[in-house]
Amino acid sequence: MEVLMEKELNRTDIELCLAFPTSSRRAFSMPEGETAVYFEATDTLEKKWNFRLSRRSVITGDWLQFVRDKGLKVGDKIFMWREEGATGVRYTVRAETKIFGVWVNVQ
Template sequence: MAKEISLSSPPERVKLFDKVVSLSDIKQHRLAIPKLQAKMHFPLPDASSSRGTLLRMHDSEGKLWRFRFIFWKSYQGYVLTSEWNQFVREKGLSVGDTVSFYRSTAPEMQLYVEYTLQANRDATSSSEVVFEQTPDVQEFKLFGVTISSNVN
């Protein structure tokens, strides 16, 4: 007998908080979670355990992400690790983008993660440098900022 597929609408959700992605979130392969938000919305990991807690979150496409939620002693704060780096690569996140966390209102209280790219993201990626030259002025873009200098 064929399994019936439910076409019900997605569960209702409440927004927990937003986190703007910082340079250290990208470079250190972890997402720092503000302490207040961590304590309010996530099950706190045992500070004596380096294993932390596994948080399962679905994205807007329905993909399941398994982030390790730990207390990072050197940072003295809470961070998401494990699949965070893969999430950044797959979603094309960069500094200034926003990651949003939600929880379903259903009894199982499923967690969700979504992202928003910067609205003013330049076509030039942050790692590219573009040079434009005129006879006496040199301009280039570095991290989306136009820098000019006189070449006399």
């Protein structure tokens, strides 16, 4: 399993798009001449989300719907990782929020 990002969300992440670490962009094969790559990520409830990662290292697509569905706010955390298996590459996304000083998964 390769961790692609672990990030505390800021206002831009919540309202516009998710800034993605440039160093993790290598985990995606972006064809020459293309400006973005599309990928599917599964959350902790096994729901699939379609994201778009641009050359500018921002994630859009279903991102804002993910934020709304999970009720995310500034200060919550997002985790994304990549796993390679017999059936191919799988991306997973997880969100956490702090409740009474303890980080818990957002379902």
